[in-house]
Amino acid sequence: MEVLKPTPGDTLSVGLLNGNMGTGKVVELGERVVMDVALTEKPLAALPLTLIMALPRPNVLKRTLICASSLGIKKIYILNFNRVEKSLWTSSALRPAIVREQLILGLEQAKDTMLPEVILKERFKPFVEDE
Secondary structure (H helix, E strand, O other): OOOOOOOOOOEEEEEOOOOOEEEEEEEEEOOOEEEEEEEEEOOOOOOOOEEEEEOOOHHHHHHHHHHHHHOOOOEEEEEOOOOOOHHHHHOHHHOHHHHHHHHHHHHHHHOOOOOOEEEEEOOHHHHHHHO
């Protein structure tokens, strides 16, 4: 993994979450980065793909969300099955802020801006009947 260490004058790929992508020229570095940004490109088209999975353990969930997001999957269903431990549904890994963070990490890898939708379904039978 490579960490970017921009200097003034460098041009970087940038994007607005759920918006366009483009380039940003670093103008100033300090406590924050000041950039001239041009968002001229539309985000990648979404794959016609939905991921449906049982709720895994927290560390695996985080890795799976990153991978799914980086692959361009835009809809993710997380379901309860008989073998899913009930305590996993109270895990901090399911907090919206944590889920969002993992999805954004995947988007960064894919150079994409469209945030996937994650839908939690704690009851399997109604999901199968309704969806």
